[in-house]
Amino acid sequence: xxxxxxxxxxxxxxxxxxxxxxxxxxxxxxxxxxxxxxxxxxxxxxxxxxxxxxxxxxxxxxxxxxxxxxxxxxxxxxxxxxxxxxxxxxxxxxxxxxxxxxxxxxxxxxxxxxxxxxxxxxxxxxxxxxxxxxxxxxxxxxxxxxxxxxxxxxxxxxxxxxxxxxxxxxxxxxxxxxxxxxxxxxxxxxxxxxxxxxxxxxxxxxxxxxxxxxx
Numbered sequence: 001x002x003x004x005x006x007x008x009x010x011x012x013x014x015x016x017x018x019x020x021x022x023x024x025x026x027x028x029x030x031x032x033x034x035x036x037x038x039x040x041x042x043x044x045x046x047x048x049x050x051x052x053x054x055x056x057x058x059x060x061x062x063x064x065x066x067x068x069x070x071x072x073x074x075x076x077x078x079x080x081x082x083x084x085x086x087x088x089x090x091x092x093x094x095x096x097x098x099x100x101x102x103x104x105x106x107x108x109x110x111x112x113x114x115x116x117x118x119x120x121x122x123x124x125x126x127x128x129x130x131x132x133x134x135x136x137x138x139x140x141x142x143x144x145x146x147x148x149x150x151x152x153x154x155x156x157x158x159x160x161x162x163x164x165x166x167x168x169x170x171x172x173x174x175x176x177x178x179x180x181x182x183x184x185x186x187x188x189x190x191x192x193x194x195x196x197x198x199x200x201x202x203x204x205x206x207x208x209x210x211x212x213x214x215x
Contacts, residue, residue, distance in 0.1 A: 009167075019098060033062065059084060085121070105137040106137075117143075118144075120144065126141050142154065166182075
């Protein structure tokens with residue numbers, strides 16, 4: 001159980017936690033291969049068989065499968081990654097925030113060190129955060145190629161905090177596993193409810209942390 005009165009640092013995943021971008025990232029694989037014969041079906045299979053793979057692995061596997069079928073014309077795997085990254089970056093920078101995301105960030109930055117810890121490559125994540133005007137909320141924006149666990153360890157060293165003073169907020173199994181590997185608390189959810197009075201899990205997070213002052 002998380003001891004909210006001990007928490008000094010709140011670390012957020014990004015996609016599916018603060019912004020509604022998970023569908024965008026999945027759909028972009030199909031879009032960049034829409035004109036390639038057999039491309040969408042190959043991507044579907046790669047995603048199904050490799051649910052935790054990043055963009056580099058997904059597109060390398062898809063490219064290899066298509067090349068084995070002598071599909072032409074076929075861009076290089078590197079070109080596919082570049083096309084995917086450009087498309088995602090543009091759309092994620094403009095997609096809606098999840099319910100209460102801005103309230104959570106605005107409320108917590110006054111009392112806690114806030115960080116992003118995502119699987120998205122760091123340079124791309126930095127650009128998206130800047131485009132959204134969210135850089136002011138975070139002491140650090142961390143992504144790949146480092147793992148989420150490695151990023152948590154880096155944050156702890158920088159802030160000189162123990163695992164019990166940090167909490168990781170995320171929406172997926174990799175987030176939960178990173179928190180467990182590091183030893184910090186995990187506040188997780190799969191998807192925010194729509195149209196509810198509490199505006200979703202991030203509203204409850206703010207309430208949980210705020211209540212430590214009253215308790």
